[in-house]
Amino acid sequence: MRRVRVKDDALEQRIFLRRALIAGIAAAVLLLLLAGRAWWLQVLRHEHFSELSQENRARVEPLPANRGLLRDRAGRVIADNSPAYQLELVREQAGDLQATLARLEEFRLLDGDEIERIRQLLRSRRAFEAVPIRMQLSEDEIARYAVHRHELPGVALETRMARRYPHGPIGAHALGYVGAIGEEDLPRVDQARYFGNGVIGKLGVERSWENELLGQGGFREVLVNAAGRRVEARDGDALPLRGRAPVSGNDLVLTLDIELQRIAEEALAGRRGAVVAIEPDTGDVVVLASLPSFDPNGFARGLSRREYLELTGNPDLPLFNRALRGTYPPGSTVKPLMALAGLEYGVITPEESVWCPGRYSLPNSRHQFRDWRREGHGHVDMHSAVMQSCDVYFYRLAHTLGIQRVHDAMRRMGFGEPTGIDIGGERSGIMPSPEWKKKTFSQPEQQTWFPGETVIVGIGQGYWTATPLQLAHATALLALRGRHFRPRLVRAVVDPATGTTRDIPPQPLPQVQLQDPRHWEVIVDAMVAVTTGPRGTAVRAARGAAYTIAGKTGTAQVFSVAQSERYDESQVAERLRDHALFVAFAPAEAPRLAVAVVVENGGHGSSVAAPVARAIFDAWLAPKVD
């Protein structure tokens, strides 16, 4: 029988009370569980979550360091940093992007064919990011932007520091340039130091002294919101934002004199060639010129593809540093050194007279080596042989010495090896010897040294090649009668923060000692006669100088092309002309400057190269007015 249930209010009240009590206790327990979870999160795991929170809110922004300045020996700035202007666009502020880009084109701030690329670039970045769309604005463009600014929503003019070379192409090969870090630079890039820095020294001082110039990039944390957008920091933030100030790179004081450099380059203008001027008693390189030159500012701002191809495709090779890397037959400029070697090895005396009939043959050989003066120089002693640049005298001397002794003597003068100048890229040239020939050639018939090859080495031809820097260095060595220094372009490092200067002392190289030091004077006297003597080859170039010049002309036959050039038929004739050379130091009695000039395919050293050296001496040795 089914029991009929009726409502029992007292029972229901009891049931409710019991259930409410249970529910209340359960609620209390669960509230405690929530509190426990909060405790776990906020006490036990607090540090972990604090770190995550800091990572969340802070974005690290790089602060690039200022690159050190370059000054010349007189303190004139020759490379600095200046603000460069670029246009940046923030997509979300631009409104109608298409219209904005069209207006940029209309105002000639963008190329029409750039627009599609920029649109893609913008699409690949976040809407609130400022994307550079145009670098290195000219003043005209900046003005046009300023006028139309209100019509260009979301477009802003921003500045960044860019390398600037106020003297443009003057000295470009010595200074080098900076450019965007490329894949080839990655092995020498320490990511931490280059943080936020997109450029690196590519050549010359900029490259070799990168370590001093670079400085140390800094960073700062900026507050960002979840979208990555930068927001202002507020006081009382739980964790302070971290940062590290950038440390500026060191300034360098160069040994160059930018005004003398300019004079040298102007004297050589329109030619291909190189000039190196060294201060003998320090090794300071006062002029290091290679022409034609290029404007390093272009590299600093980034060359367009067309500009780059123009530079690399130029048959005159403006990017090729002839002073350091051009290897030329030294020609007659080595005759004083050959004479010195003859004296040193005792195979000849200054007074010994040699008959020059205008040609020279080895015993038992019918091959004739011709003198540049077909009728010959007649009887010549050492003095007049150097003064008149008699070839036969030195053919004979070289043969008498033999190639090994020539090689040994010239190695002591610095030929065949790099001078060790403090920028990279230097070539060593060739100081030939039988051993060298054996190593260099693979065919057995080419590995033998022939006596005839020794003969032409006597007048700086044949296998012998040297860089203009080596020539200047050897001339400086002669000027100081055996004392010499490693050539250098940087003489001091200055910390811009403290102003303290760290001088780099001149680096003496092992002195060249002669058996008889009087031999130096024999040679120097002969070189003075070159510019002053009755039949001196450089008399015209030295006429009227207020000081005495000890010099030697040279004319080098072009029998092989020293550097890899493009074959160009129209220029072959010009390119087969002789190179003109001149080496000199002055004043002869107290030398202050040693100069080497090479003019490619210039013809005669006396008429083309010597005047360049004269212009340099005149400027450098003239009494200073100020």
Next chain:
Amino acid sequence: MYEELAISRTRRTMTATARLLRVLHLDGTLMLALAAVIAFGLFVLYSAAGDNQSLWLSQLARIGIGGAVLVALAQVPDRFLRLVAPAVWLIGLALLVAVAVIGDVGKGAQRWLDLGIVRFQPSELMKLAVPMMCAWYLHTRPLPPSAGNIGAVLALVLVPAVLIAAQPDLGTALLVTAAGLLVLLLGGIQARFIVGGFTLGGAAVPLLWLVMHDYQRQRVLTLLDPHSDPLGAGYHIIQSQIAIGSGGVFGKGWTNGSQAQLEFLPERSTDFIFAVVGEELGLLGVLALLCGYGLVIGRSLVMAVQCRDTFARLLGGSLALTFFIYVLVNAGMVMGLLPVVGVPLPLVSYGGTAMVTLLAGFGILMSLHSRRQLMGSR
């Protein structure tokens, strides 16, 4: 003498307040607890709203409306509430159907009914209508409820709940279901039904999985391993835990929470405002808020127990415990204990309808409680 005078004046004032409360059918303790939590909530919302101060003012306005509704409902006789319960439920159901057919779509879910001036969420009404209806149904029937009655109550609960879940609004469906089931629980449903229900529920999980939306499934999966999708579905959970955890014991300071102020914390003024409490006010803030909630829940339960008849007790108890479910689900979600479900932090989260509904519930509770001694049924 002056002291005596001062004391007596204070006493008189207190008595006057008490008298006013009695006349208005309000419970002083609960009012105080509610006021404390609401004030705390406004304090936190001011910071969470950031620059958007109109949001804060609009919340203030809704509290005003909610308070008015609370006081108004407290004046309604409990018998009347009981009388209209079926009608309210039916109207609510009709509106839910209407929403399903003609409702507005907001944030990808169809929840709103545009009544011209007011946009109205019928599901909110159901949070009150369902427990009213269940209590009404059970109060004439003997307790503990028989199996048949349990079935009937389940039907009263699940029909609107399924409609709401289909909108889809899982959070509200959950709260509506909880409100109805709590009536059963307080009505003394036997343990065997509870066990049976859980077993059935467990068996239904795979079925539930099949009918869930993709984003709902994702939320469940994400709870199990938030780092499987740190920038997608797991983002909310990860960021809210970072916010709370980085707050530490004392917090980063009011308006200084980097997670909240820098917008790493999603929905920081609505569903995830609890994380702002944890980040800016620390463990101390969290504990203070939980204490406030404990006070509200405890006092509500006591009031429910004191009610004079079964309808009042069941309804009052359900309202009190539903409020607790709000707290549990929201705080559990924000602290990574429960899946992400759209349940606001009661009385604190920004959101008009929920605030008004909650205060309306407490108005009903006060109405029920204030009339406990008017009839000599005890």
